[in-house]
Amino acid sequence: MLNQYETVFIMTPVLSEDQMKETVNKFEKILLDNGCELIHQENWGMRKLAYPIAKKSSGFYQLFEFKAEGSFIKELEIQFKRDERIIRFLTVALDKHAIQYSERRRENKRKAAEEEKKASINELN
Numbered sequence: 001m002l003n004q005y006e007t008v009f010i011m012t013p014v015l016s017e018d019q020m021k022e023t024v025n026k027f028e029k030i031l032l033d034n035g036c037e038l039i040h041q042e043n044w045g046m047r048k049l050a051y052p053i054a055k056k057s058s059g060f061y062q063l064f065e066f067k068a069e070g071s072f073i074k075e076l077e078i079q080f081k082r083d084e085r086i087i088r089f090l091t092v093a094l095d096k097h098a099i100q101y102s103e104r105r106r107e108n109k110r111k112a113a114e115e116e117k118k119a120s121i122n123e124l125n
Contacts, residue, residue: 003069006063007089008062009088011086013059035069036068
């Protein structure tokens with residue numbers, strides 16, 4: 001049975017836009033190549049860190065929500081540790097309440113984007 005997980009990782013802020021996308025694509029490919037079901041992903045962009053990590057005070061944040069075998073998580077985390085572009089990562093297993101929360105959050109975000117789109121269309125008219 002597949003469990004549902006959420007991984008957030010922080011990439012070093014010195015990456016170019018292309019290098020950042022390449023890093024995200026690399027980890028997306030690792031997930032898909034290992035039979036994971038990618039449910040959702042979000043780029044949270046550049047954010048200030050709570051405390052300096054490797055003399056960096058900010059980083060690019062990325063979230064993946066996916067279903068995978070429990071044994072795969074160790075392999076994924078080894079890949080994060082091997083990549084010098086990743087300065088921090090955290091993977092958590094989602095219980096049913098966290099999954100419901102995540103679904104509601106995505107739905108609310110989608111509705112807000114639709115409302116914003118309608119508002120901008122109305123402004124044009």
